[in-house]
Amino acid sequence: MPDIAGLRDELADIELQDDRALLKLKSRDFYWYSPILKKQLDGKTAELIARPRTEDEVLRILTACRARRVPVTVRGGGTGNYGQCVPLEGGVLLDMTAMAAPIAIVDGVVEVEAGAKMIDLDLWCRDQGWELKLWPSTKRTATIGGFVAGGGAGVGGISHGTMRERGNFHGARVATMQDPPRILDLEGQAANPVNRTYGTTGVLTRIKVPLTPAQAWRDVAIVFDDFTRASRFALELTHSDGIPKKMCAVFDSQLPPFFKGLADAVPAGKALVLCAITPAGMTALKELAAEHGGRVVAEQDAVAAERDPELTPFYEYCWNHTTLQVLKKDRGVTYLQCRMPFEDTLAALEAVRIPFRDEIWMHMECVRFGGRITMSALPVVRWTSAERIYEIIAAFEKHGIGIANPHVLTIEEGSNYRRVPGDQLGFKQNVDPLGLLNPGKMRDFTPPETAAA
Secondary structure: OOOHHHHHHHOOOOEEEOOHHHHHHHOOOOHHHOHHHHHHHOOOOOOEEEEOOOHHHHHHHHHHHHHHOOOEEEEOOOOOOOOOOOOOOOOEEEEOOOOOOEEEEEOOEEEEEOOOEHHHHHHHHHOOOEEEOOEOOOOOOOEHHHHHHHOOOOEOHHHHOOOOOOOOOOEEEEEOOOOOOOEEEEEHHHHHHHOOOOOOOOEEEEEEEEEEEOOOOEEEEEEEOOHHHHHHHHHHHHHOOOOOEEEEEEEOOOOHHHOOOOHHHOOOOOEEEEEEEOHHHHHHHHHHHHHOOOEEEEEEEHHHHHHOOOOOOHHHHOOHHHHHHHHOOOOOEEEOOEEOOOOOHHHHHHHHHOOOOOOEEOEEEEEEEOOEEEEEEOOEEEOOOHHHHHHHHHHHHHOOOEEOOOOOOOHHHHHHHHOOOOOHHHHHHHHOOOOOEOOOOOOOOOOOOOOOO
16 A cells, blocks of 8 residues: 555645545546546545645655655646546645746746646736737636646637647646656657646646737627538638637537527527637628628627636637536536548538437537648537447548547547647656556556566
């Protein structure tokens, strides 16, 4: 059995917690979106929470855990969806949220401690004329370290792609589980092995990401008579390089009734597009919408909305928040993560939307992958069984639609088109030879050293 009592004594001057209710709370993320993962992960908890305040404390924790062969699972805001921060083998939950300070902006690149909330970081950058290129729909609770380690896609993807694109992730400082643990400074492609690897390849202590000049974004809601028209408009908007944009999402008519704060503005039976546009692009946006039969039904200052806890920025209806908005009222659904083909995007979309309309409510996000425009689908799916989910996945793949499976918990099985280039497996064998970092999340890993104490 791991020597948790000895670990607690050795680290007594570091913030440690072992309250049972808190352990249960902190050992979870949003894996319960998936009934498959819920069955696998319910009841999995850490035995001790450690909340370091400095890199030195991180290294002390890792040194003590390595000596006792205690697993370490890193946690940020806990907003992931695949059990990234769920400890499969108990041990220590490393809560990074006390390390949250922005450090500096140099030549348009921000350096920040990994536990910083993305909303706080973005507002700090905005006060200096910059903003984040990318953020998740959980921006108000997610940490920058968690976004790099377990997310990487979201708002901003319509213009900047995902965190896997060259130039979107500048680098990181990473604590290893070597003997002894040490800090690595990684930049450029050398940092790829810690990008979207769930904390299995090191503990991110600091992050560097390039920024983009701050814009005064406006949230805009537009309704269309049907989903096809809405989708055509969305793709044309994405291709309209003269209209600066941060986001464009399309929702079939079944979904807007679940969007508290917007539901009353969207007539029954109408498809909805939500986008974020600069004030300078509003005239062109409204003209384009009218050409496709669209009508603006709501607008707001996007930056002011996210500063106000009483308001809902429109991105909180988008990306993985769409499924959450439905789950608040209907726990009988789940979701998929899909990338539509680059060619004949709408044909592939209609080929799966129409046959499955009674059990799938389509939700699309306009994105770039490798510089090419397409749509990322996060449809809400009526849950019946695991077998049915895999039948739906097979039907989607038959039409050239890529699936990043959200019903699995390992990096290899869940990545697909979201996989970051680089030798993550070889890197982990070097920096975590005992396999103590978030064990069970990298399927192909075998510890090169014995775990015997």
